[in-house]
Amino acid sequence: MLTNIIFSIHEAYCVVAVESIGRQVPIACLERIKDDFTKKEIWCPKLKEQMQYCVDHPEEISKLSKVKAQVSEVKGVMMENIEKVLDRGEKIEILVDKTENLRSQVSECKWEFVFFAS
Numbered sequence: 001m002l003t004n005i006i007f008s009i010h011e012a013y014c015v016v017a018v019e020s021i022g023r024q025v026p027i028a029c030l031e032r033i034k035d036d037f038t039k040k041e042i043w044c045p046k047l048k049e050q051m052q053y054c055v056d057h058p059e060e061i062s063k064l065s066k067v068k069a070q071v072s073e074v075k076g077v078m079m080e081n082i083e084k085v086l087d088r089g090e091k092i093e094i095l096v097d098k099t100e101n102l103r104s105q106v107s108e109c110k111w112e113f114v115f116f117a118s
Contacts, residue, residue, distance in 0.1 A: 006030045
């Protein structure tokens, strides 16, 4: 992967592309994007609105990032717990199978004991 970056006065434009494309295509793409973004009539209003919101409300963005990180951490712990429960379930199944085998062996021993005792 190749990272291509171009800068203007107020912005930086970045694209990551596979190496097989080379450098010319990504740079040309970035130049076109830069040209479109510098033209005020083409500027994406929604993107501009989102950027302004992030600038105006950094505390909310920070809180949101913290909450997302906490959710990700909890998700990781839950996944580990689920894996442990599944592992325990498999171990319990093995124990149940062994118990059944022992029970049938004991039953056979009793039958042989009774048969020899008679």
